[in-house]
Amino acid sequence: MGQKVGPESKLIDMLSVLIISIFAGFLGSLTGLGGGSIMIPVLVAFGVPVKYAIAASMVTIIATSSGSAASYVKERITNVKAAFYLEMFTIVGAIIGATITSFIAPRFLYFFFAGFLLTSFLGLSEHLRGEFPKRVKQDRFSKWLELDGSYYDEAAKKKVSYKMKNAHLGGPCMLIAGLAAGMLGIGAGAFKVSIHELILKMPSKVSTTTSNFIIGITALAGASVYFASGLLFVGLAAPMAVGTTVGALVGGRILNRLPNRLVRYLFLVIVVALIVQMLYEGITST
Amino acid sequence: MKRALSEEKLDSLISYILIFGVLVSVALEALGIAGYYSSNGNLNILFRPSFAMKETDFFSYAGKLFQELSMGGWSPMQVLGLGIVVLMLTPYLRVVASVLYFGLARNPKYLLITLFVLLVLTASLLQL
Numbered sequence: 001m002g003q004k005v006g007p008e009s010k011l012i013d014m015l016s017v018l019i020i021s022i023f024a025g026f027l028g029s030l031t032g033l034g035g036g037s038i039m040i041p042v043l044v045a046f047g048v049p050v051k052y053a054i055a056a057s058m059v060t061i062i063a064t065s066s067g068s069a070a071s072y073v074k075e076r077i078t079n080v081k082a083a084f085y086l087e088m089f090t091i092v093g094a095i096i097g098a099t100i101t102s103f104i105a106p107r108f109l110y111f112f113f114a115g116f117l118l119t120s121f122l123g124l125s126e127h128l129r130g131e132f133p134k135r136v137k138q139d140r141f142s143k144w145l146e147l148d149g150s151y152y153d154e155a156a157k158k159k160v161s162y163k164m165k166n167a168h169l170g171g172p173c174m175l176i177a178g179l180a181a182g183m184l185g186i187g188a189g190a191f192k193v194s195i196h197e198l199i200l201k202m203p204s205k206v207s208t209t210t211s212n213f214i215i216g217i218t219a220l221a222g223a224s225v226y227f228a229s230g231l232l233f234v235g236l237a238a239p240m241a242v243g244t245t246v247g248a249l250v251g252g253r254i255l256n257r258l259p260n261r262l263v264r265y266l267f268l269v270i271v272v273a274l275i276v277q278m279l280y281e282g283i284t285s286t
Numbered sequence: 287m288k289r290a291l292s293e294e295k296l297d298s299l300i301s302y303i304l305i306f307g308v309l310v311s312v313a314l315e316a317l318g319i320a321g322y323y324s325s326n327g328n329l330n331i332l333f334r335p336s337f338a339m340k341e342t343d344f345f346s347y348a349g350k351l352f353q354e355l356s357m358g359g360w361s362p363m364q365v366l367g368l369g370i371v372v373l374m375l376t377p378y379l380r381v382v383a384s385v386l387y388f389g390l391a392r393n394p395k396y397l398l399i400t401l402f403v404l405l406v407l408t409a410s411l412l413q414l
Contacts, residue, residue: 014319014329052333062373063311066304074301076294084384084399091403095410145395216304216377217403223374224410227347230340234366235322235331237339238315241373245312 011047014239021243025064028244029251030258031267033120034215035244036061036186038270040113041277048236050106050113050281054185055226056237058098058219061187063241064248065216072209077151079206082164082196083213085145086174090192090214091221093178098225101183109184110282114275116180119191121271133162133201142167142200153205162203170200174214182222187215296387300380307376314369321362339367343413344374378407 020042021035028035036057043053072078101109138148147164164170173195181188189211196207226232323329331337341347348371355364381404388397 011333012331014322014331017331018319049333059370059373062377063308066376067308070301070304070308073297073304076297078297080293080297080300080384081396084396084403087403088399088406091406091410095406217381217407220374220377221407221410224344224407224413227339227344227374227411228342228413230335230338232339232370233331233333233337234339234363234370235337237370238318238366241369242312242315242319245308 012043014235016046017043017236018239018243021060021240022247022250025244025247025249026251027247027266027270028064029248030254030263031270032190033267033270034061034187034189035064035240035248037117037120038274039240039244040185041274041281043236044110044281045277050109051101051231052233052236054101054109054183055223055229055231056233056240057185058182058223058226059232059237060240060244061185061219062216062223063245065187065212065219067245068248068252069209069213069216073213075151076149077205078209078213079147079149079164079202080213081145081149082147082200082202082206083210085147085167086171086210087214087217089171089174090178090181090218093175093180094182094218094221095225097179097182097184098222098229099182101185102225102229102231107282107285110278110285112180113184114278114282116184116186116188116191117271117275117278119180119188119194120267121190133197133203136163136165136201138163138165139167147200149206151206160203162201162206164200164202166199166201170195173199178218178221181215181218182225185222187211187219189215296384299383299387303380303383304376307372307379311369311373311376314365314372318362318366318369321365325362337363339370344371344411347371348375374411378411381407 021039024038024042025035028038040053040057044050142165145167147167150159150161153160177188177192177195192211192214193207196202196211339347351364351367351371381400385400385404388400
């Protein structure tokens, strides 16, 4: 279904992509899945070749990530130094991942995509949404990297100071996050946040905002490879960039007004549907 | 305290680069889509090789596009392409700004780290 595209094929128009992208950006922002994870399986269902969908999504992610990262950086919640250290690993991973995608048979991508969607469940883990890490004993390398900081937490109404640890482990783990992101055209946010919180011991808000910040650079690294591979179609990427940015903006504004239970049900329904769709494509593709 | 204050400047600069880049890019994409419709009467996406953003590398594409735009014309496809170029340059510029900042702040550790990020990105955008 996905790869049989003649040179004159008309699969989907820009208006449809724009409308779908607004919904994908909206739902991606509400559920924490990100627009790319939703958009790619939907485009594939419309017959767009998976590699074209991945390449366009990679560019789109730069817009949604940069748009939302801007305010968090200004509010000084994002830890910019930690982001730069971790980006050294994610960009190398993304370049390797995107290079693999340029050559690999599309069939494998469907299965990898479905498999990696399972890491989204990490975001549901209770201990990732817990309190601020306490009594973190910083190792010498993390201290040398100046991986500490403070920010004002609006919800807790207090200034939160924190220190990170295990930078020597967190970095290489981010290589895997970058590899998956570059290969599948997604932000891999849930995976990155898990590394930040479980290994580096970042506070929850610093973790999600720093992950968002890193996603933009990682996506640029992956997009640079797709650019040279001829997989990037401006007619597909442009409406996706506009739609997901608008959708994510609206989603981010109403997230706090929705009950947590509704958001979790929505998340479960969407992830299961996306996994089923990608497995179906993988099994039926020749 | 001094470190926090000076890093605040970097954070503000990065924030402005990101906001400006995304706004300009999204505006160009919206303008390009509207222009495409007005000149073609439809919004079909054709997956022809000639519609792919294909060039040996990103900077060659951007250079060629800027050259074409400087000669006038500004076709909807060129405006769409420009939107993508601006979008891709946005995070790249924030890395450039950070390298300059850490250089001026005489922080050799982060100068090296940001320089590594910049070099890898540049090499990949140039397809070296």
